[in-house]
Amino acid sequence: MSVENLKTYLERAIEDGHARLAGEGKKERIHYIATNHSERWSDPEEKIRAEFWAELIYKYEYDPRRIKFEVRVPRRTPNDVADLVIYKDEECKEPYFVFEAKRSDISDAEFAQSIEQACGNRASLGSPFCGAIAGLTRRLLRFDKFPPGERERNHLTDIPKRYGNPPQWRFYKNKSGQDLSAVSRDKLRSAIRKCHQTLWEGGRRSPIAAFGEFCKIVFVKHRDEKNDDRQDADPYDFQRRDGESSDELAKRIFKLYATEQEREPGVFTDPINVEPPVLAQVVEHLEGISLDRTELDTKGVAFEEFMGGFFKGDFGQYFTPRELIAFSIEVLNPERKQLVLDPACGSGGFLLYALDHIRREANRRYPNHKTDSRQGISHYKHWHDFAERNLFGIEINEELARVAKMNMIIHDDGHTNIVGHDALDFLTKLTAIKPELVPGKFDLILTNPPFGSVVKGTEKGDGYLDQFDLRRYLNKSTTGTEPDESAQGERDAKRGANAVKARTSIKTEILFIERVWSYLKPGEGRAAIVLPDGILTNSSLQGVRNWMLSHFQILAVVSLPQFAFAYYDAGVKASIVFLRRLQDGEILPNDTPIFMALAENIGYDATGRKTFNVTVESEIPEKEKVERQSCDLFDYRVYFEWSKVNPKEPGWSERHREIIPDTGLVAQWREFQRDPTPFFV
Template identity: 25%
Template sequence: MAEEQKYQIVPEGKIRDYIDGTIRKDTPEEYVRQTVEKRLVVEHKYPKARIAVEYPIKMGDGKKRADIVIFSEEATAEEQQDQQNIVLVIECKKESVKPTDKEEGVAQLKTYMASCSNCVWGMWTNGKHKTVYQKVTDDKGNILFEEANDIPSADGSNSANDRPKRGLMSKATDDNLLFTFRTCHDIISVNEGHSKQAAFFEFLKVIFCKITDERNVTQPVEFYTTASERNNSDGQATVYKRIAAIFEEVKKKQGKIFEANDTIKLEPRTLTHLVGELQKYSLLDTRIDFKGKAYEEIVGSNLRGDRGEFFTPRNVMQMAVAMIAPREGEKVLDSSCGTGGFVVTAMNAVIATLKAQMQGEYGENIEDWPPMIRDAFNNKITEIAGENFFGFDINPDLVKATKMNMVMNNDGSGNIIQLNSLLPPHEWSEEKKHLLEARMGRAKDSIVNHKTIDLFDVIVTNPPFGSKIPINDQQILEQFDLAHTWTKDQHGKWKMNPTKLRVSVPPEQIFIERIIQLLKPGGRAAIVLPDSIFSSPGLEFIRVWLMQKTHIIASIDLHADTFQPHNGTQCSILFVVKKTEAELQEELKLGFIPNEEIFMVMVDHIGHDKRGNTVYKRDEEGNLVLRHEENEVREINAETGEVTYRKENFEEKIVNDQTIMVAEVFLKWKRQQGIVW
């Protein structure tokens, strides 16, 4: 009975309001409002009791409903019936509505604010653009609306219109960080006229500045703009100068990402607006999965290339990493790292294990740990990131993007290398080979060919694939068994022709072999591959080669929509362990490969449809199922520094995603099989 009380059914096409629980029609405008409501509670610390939705505001002889209003802290339930006790009004519109719209734009918001005598703040947003106003009265009694960076928080800890204080900045929530990143990117695109890619890299510079300033913990915050600076050209110039000084520090620390003569190619006004959007957040303290989702979506929408690149959904990455289970001290690689999702996910899995151990000794909340212990933990994270996690990619733009992803997630960016990993290793640059040799404890100049690159304990990757990007360079192909021709003898056994190469080979086929070459004996890999590798009769020789060289542990058949809306290729994830030389010799003596059990699963629900829209669980009648959740909101008294916690109840939609169950079932099966890693 208690279990049933945790769920609520919502009819199809409806949504349950985060603030008052009302069942409303699920529309684009409602999505924007629900995102704002959650931010008001979680980020801005407003109790739900101070917030009202669809509040009727009297205007002349009629009434209009404001989307969201917030009352003064002192207002009782009875006093909230009076609109003169409203201190903040928020209007939410769908994305197609523009701020300049006569009927639904910012003019409507100002009318609401003017009708509520004690209303000081207002915000208008369409989920893409946001405008905040503070209502003031001049010497002549005229009402003026001055643009501000953001609305104030309930507890005063997030006064985004003044210089922020370290320790009082907010941790961003899921959709709100994505919304902020999109807003920043759109500000650049609209105001500067840059291409999508150019706009992204200017945004990247600003994020680097934000992270660098957050790391300067002994100095006052420099990444900020005041409301007065935002609203005049002199102030905007001051902000630009301040951020440009931080960027000089960035270039010194990130010399391999930015050129020495590089500058922030944004107008002061544009840069000031970006700073105003970002300054309220502590990106370093924000949950890693929130940052990853927001960052990778922005990267993916702007840097998709024509080399067979399509980025792996986060839930699939998390499943693969949970199954491959990297451990502290193991060297982990994504040989086609894209935006860095697999590297960051694997790194964070190791960090999470360390964190859990520390929490068992020092308590659940890291903020409450002794400073010395917290510093030791952070230093250990930096050490883990810097020594054990690696990424290769041929695309220099994606390498930059991955380095930024690593910087946002405890660094390790020095091990992200621009490299065509299919090239013969003797053609890799000396600098890159020496870096790998030093990190792996190998002798200098020991990397000489494809037989000497068995460097990594774990590889988890989604290599580029497709017939449109074949590999036909003979120097590359001659390194690989799978690039040679194979024939079946009279006994049905496949044999490689050692003297005859295929004319061209789809990249995923030789990437399989390169990944095995890069593994240490006994090392393990998780590889995303097209289903043709597993089912095509003409590719049976690849399956034979895999059984010869590896223990095939698992095959996860992914849903057809996994990589939609960008790619409809049906894929699976193959999990293998590289055989040791002793195992290879033993099987050679036996004359056959012993049978082994393989874990196989079909994922029927991937959490989104072919358009990329999230799919939620529904009952047999098609009604949405909600799960009751309790969120702990941490509050800091801006004057005393006192930390308190309060509970906020809400109902969460349940994503229809089976990947979250696969790893648990696999780990149980693995233990039963006696497989240890």
């Protein structure tokens, strides 16, 4: 790609002398040379208008002398002006296209108002076309063949190039200047937020239901881009056609979704449940973005940031803080041929970080994959085969399973191995749903199972609890519904399975310990599991610990601070426990070493505020910066670029982060593996 193509339209306009910036700080202004007009550059709407004005010049080939700013509108409020007007004549007497330019982060209601404002201005000025622009979202309408009140059938796909005929479609595959493009993290994050706001419909849907519908729509968008049957210069299907009503667009999107459902019936089982006008708005937000071309780091950070806020509160129990996930992955160090499972996968965090770990390995192994086609194929195969064949997740909440599938789709790929089902159900049922979920097969299991809820045999049916050997190692207090039997209960627990009556209700986290054991390979399989400290310390749970010690080697226990899950409204004190499943009949010596550590600074506090110790490694002011961010768990190296997306608060925007190998507790764990002796001096 040439340097010319890397420049924005506005940068080209400034370089070619159509505009210039003068002044500094709040006094900085942009001057539009051809029309002798200037505006305050700190105004957020001016950034949008300026970039769009430059796009009209370079993409749509309009003479800058025929594009007027702040055009006074007759017969309307005395101070009412149109943001931009393209004229057909050199004297600028015959309006052709009227535009309203708004901030990229405005609400749907505000955007609808801007449309009406554009339509009113258009009517007063006598222009055949009008539109509203808000960042990547734009809506264009034509009135050369339609009455002034029409808002549906007169949809215009794109701006005509140099007064020509309006195109039938806006985006075409591999067609110069009309293809989909990659976007920055900030623009993608803004688009995701807009989509969720549109689908939420002011509270008509729950946030998680809105996100579920978003996942289905993103699935269609992703598959449309990936459609190998589409020839070069053919239009994409995920966009609104010229003159197409929202009902017609919805019908086409529903058909695309149904086709993909037939190809992969296990991915999304229910239909898209969104009204056509709402669906049309979501398409409007997404149609110009290429999910396929946008960098994986960009997509990963944007979706993760959005979901971090989304899962706070009512859905906090489904979200594991990313620092804890990253640490667990570093300790277990997945390999590309290993099978990885999360039986309580939530939004898919552990699986995605395992995939990222293998992708970084591919980057090291094939450093020239972006320029060497042979390396490129090997690089892609290295991590994509792992994503497609080696990553598995089970999630009882169907809506969350859908989120995990979408997350995998965005990261290319592995979504077909996400199962929406109860991981504690009969193993034969799980295998029937997904034949690959074979007990004793998995090399690694990483999971943060739900805490505190109680599984009752009377609610689950005959035999459900009977499948768990651990039920015989519990005294009454572990159910959470019956009183402790005090000293007698503790003595029974210590005596083991035969002395304790089988329970009729058991806490989920206890059952998950055994389910993890069931799926791990005997002798080799390792796990990282987040457990409440009560399992490790309560005297009434000695029976559970006895069972664990007879079935696992405890490799490490890393104690987390009380607030580790507080930001997500889950204040249970917990630890990450690393385990290896013992071979049948294997007995460990009593003095087998266990790595035990206390992590105090885990990178964030109870409010979610970052607490890393930061060292700036390099910086080019207002361009790029590299930081080293340290906590007890490990150190990150974080790459930033300067962002002006929010003109009121320009600043550093994270582009990419990576864990620095062998730092923090990860480094101590590696030392312990080599020689545990010094740790016990």
